[in-house]
Amino acid sequence: MNAHPSDLLHDTSLIDIDDASVMRGDRLVLERFSLRIGAGEHTAILGANGAGKSTLVRLVTRELYPLARGDGRAAMRVFGRDRWQVSELRGLLGIVSPSLQQDCTGDATLEVTEAVLSNFFAAQRLGLDHRVTAAMRERANEALVQAGASHLVGRHMASLSTGEARRVLIARALVHRPRALLLDEPCAGLDLASRRQFLESLRELARHGTTLLLVTHHIEEILPEIRHVVLLRDGRLLRHGDKDEVLTDAALSDTFGMPVKVRRTGDYYSAHIEG
Numbered sequence: 001m002n003a004h005p006s007d008l009l010h011d012t013s014l015i016d017i018d019d020a021s022v023m024r025g026d027r028l029v030l031e032r033f034s035l036r037i038g039a040g041e042h043t044a045i046l047g048a049n050g051a052g053k054s055t056l057v058r059l060v061t062r063e064l065y066p067l068a069r070g071d072g073r074a075a076m077r078v079f080g081r082d083r084w085q086v087s088e089l090r091g092l093l094g095i096v097s098p099s100l101q102q103d104c105t106g107d108a109t110l111e112v113t114e115a116v117l118s119n120f121f122a123a124q125r126l127g128l129d130h131r132v133t134a135a136m137r138e139r140a141n142e143a144l145v146q147a148g149a150s151h152l153v154g155r156h157m158a159s160l161s162t163g164e165a166r167r168v169l170i171a172r173a174l175v176h177r178p179r180a181l182l183l184d185e186p187c188a189g190l191d192l193a194s195r196r197q198f199l200e201s202l203r204e205l206a207r208h209g210t211t212l213l214l215v216t217h218h219i220e221e222i223l224p225e226i227r228h229v230v231l232l233r234d235g236r237l238l239r240h241g242d243k244d245e246v247l248t249d250a251a252l253s254d255t256f257g258m259p260v261k262v263r264r265t266g267d268y269y270s271a272h273i274e275g
């Protein structure tokens with residue numbers, strides 16, 4: 001059996017950001033930002049609106065680039081490398097984001113299996129020059145089962161509920177058997193029960209070796225498997241480390257700029273604003 005390309009990268013960090021500054025429009029949104037996330041380190045990135053979460057996500061997915069550093073060294077490495085073909089990176093790092101969901105559900109005739117298969121070609125839908133093999137179809141079906149979405153085959157993406165479409169996007173990200181999944185607000189728009197079911201399916205992926213990078217506003221979504229938490233505020237890294245040490249009243253109050261009380265129930269955390 002051929003080695004998965006990611007085997008070659010086993011010992012490197014998943015993300016290594018070293019003194020990165022990022023402009024959006026005419027604003028410096030991240031200023032001299034540093035963060036390392038180890039390979040296999042399930043991580044939650046938490047912050048209020050405007051804290052810089054999406055900017056960080058786009059930096060990782062290569063939709064945004066850091067300003068060049070004065071000393072010529074790379075400010076950003078993913079799986080140990082600072083240069084990637086985006087399609088190659090997608091094979092190692094699956095992405096589920098609101099913008100991807102919007103693109104897929106906005107396409108009136110895009111069918112579920114096609115949405116999954118098209119990721120083999122880093123495309124949104126299949127084109128005439130895309131040659132789908134039997135092995136690809138088999139893998140797409142496996143990924144749909146893994147994401148709990150096989151019952152949706154034959155449906156159009158535009159006809160799915162938010163939670164159903166989210167599952168298909170997970171399957172789409174999984175076709176490459178990525179080492180890590182970057183999930184940007186994956187529970188947005190899900191009702192209470194769908195959210196719990198969805199989080200359970202993410203736990204299953206985490207237990208089977210997919211590293212989760214979960215970007216969220218909600219402390220309740222931090223799964224028991226996630227031990228590493230990153231708190232952002234105003235484009236700065238406020239704190240990061242083991243979740244028991246980071247998820248404190250003081251740190252969360254700083255993150256959200258309000259007096260927050262944190263509660264732990266079993267393996268989950270929740271928070272409410274005091275007063």
Ligand SMILES: Nc1ncnc2c1ncn2[C@@H]1O[C@H](COP(=O)(O)OP(=O)(O)OP(=O)(O)O)[C@@H](O)[C@H]1O
Pocket residue numbers: 024025026027029047048049050051052053054055056217
């Ligand atoms: N194109 C842009 N031009 C100027 N400023 C921008 C641009 N995009 C984002 N920003 C600013 O960058 C900061 C960080 O935005 P970002 O979208 O990364 O935050 P976020 O944590 O993802 O927020 P939310 O939770 O609301 O999605 C915000 O102050 C935002 O106004």
